[in-house]
Amino acid sequence: MPAPFKVDLKGRLAEASSTWRRFKRNKGAIVGLAIFLGVVFCAIFADFIAPNDPYTHDPDNALSPPSWKYPLGTDEYGRCIFSRIIYGSRISLLVGVVSVGIAAVVGVVIGLIAGYCGGIVDSVIMRIMDILLAFPGILLALLIVSVLGRNLVNCMVAVGIWNIPVYARLVRGMVLSIKETEYVLAAKALGLNDLRILFKHILPNCMAPIIVLSTLLMPGAILAAAGLSFLGLGAQPPTPEWGRMLSEGREFLATAWWIATFPGIAIFVTVMGLNLLGDGLRDALDPRLKVGRV
């Protein structure tokens, strides 16, 4: 009968507090956190913040410049750009979380299996990951969307699949070193089954880099999904998605610059905030990842 492992709550709290102290020292990270919380706030309280309904047409005020009634102007159908941006924060966060979530769940499991099993299983899995990594930039996502169909869900799946190998590689590398540690060998000697060792003893020790990687990948995922929507391959009208809104404003660039300008600023600020937050978390949680950051 294996002995129960005690959770060192005091130690964990001390560790968290020292991580927070390191994080707090980084001004950029605090700015990033503030931006991120701001976007989350907008997403949660969109119903209260948005002055107008994001879908309601107002033909009399179509293509109106910014005013008191429409703080960031209106689009060709007279819809409030500000309200659409506020509601759009929900879509962007959803896209970021779901696509990175898909990549994390699948990639982590693949990485755990490859690293723990080793041998032929590891070789086969990692060669498949190499193949996925061989597709440049957004192209794999384009291929997936072209096959699955153009909508937001497929767009999230495509961006998710694109990021799977990144998690798989990271986790595999960690498992290779963790599985040789004494506490894993002790767990094996106690007769614990492989699944329990993988998920109870190895995975928790991979969590810090996985969290850091997730925050580092999220801005890229949001950008990629916005890019796909900009091309008309992601969110479809009338969804208030920032990339889509930008695309819709393209033909009115000379006459109504606000339609394309403000959604772009929203994407830019959100992505910058997440980049700063990711950098800060990386430095505070796992400085070893610093070299690989781009």
Place this chain on the structure above:
Amino acid sequence: MRGMVAYIIRRLLLMIPLLLGVTLIVFFSIHLIPGDPVMYMLRGRMPSREVIERMRAELGLNLPLHEQYFRYLSGLLRGDWGTSLRTRAPVLQEILSRYPNTIVLAVAAMFISVVVGVIAGIISAVKRYSLFDYLSMAGALFGVSMPSFWLGLMLILIFAVQLRLLPVSGYKSPEAIILPAITLGTGGAGVLARLTRSSMLEVLGQDYVRTARAKGLAERIVIYRHALKNALIPVLTMAGMQFGFLLGGAVIVEMIFAWPGIGRLAVMSIYAHDIPVVQGCTLFFTAIFILTNLAVDILYAYIDPRIRYR
């Protein structure tokens, strides 16, 4: 030299299974969807039964799957990449006619990325914590975070619509490449500036740099002859990888500026459900990406001899 040749041969051999894997994914992408691929390709059209049967025969869809794959593979090797459903032209011909335009754009963007990024990174590292350092690193963060499709539109708004200095789109005049190249190169410049700075700072802290300074060498010689050479090794790798990302990024930029490259062809083909062309573009881009990475690795091994003996 022999070590170098052996390294190149090993890398070239490793490329073969990778390329085969890519062809597998591209080939099976169309077979993963439920239902008849022909019906999917003809989505939105009302073909007669004869047309469907003819297409099935043309595409070899009546053969077992593995035979279809080998047929596809042998076609690829013979230069038969299929036929465009939209234009009925050979896919490879469609790609090759646009390929030079994409390469020109990617090279111009790469030039901007490397020149701006590396110079800004070096000055930032040498003048650490100066106003220039703060401004250039803020600029780099902006560059990394800015969506290329938004930057492109803003450049059009300012330089084409308001100031009327540059054309909105097209490719006929030489100045038409300026805006797309800046749009595509800005993100890469940000990445390279950050990497060059951190790499330079790491090298500047090494013992041999301290020794060079202790010898009384001029600071310029220490920086350019001793530090820069070593600091640029990771930058070179990243620049090579950037080229692949530029190819991917070119998809969106080519659409914004109506640049007649492969990226634009790929997106237009998705709109038209022209799957053979989408597959061809993906395969072509990926092959170029793999070859570029190989070239960078070889260059890397040439510069840093430790690599080829690993």
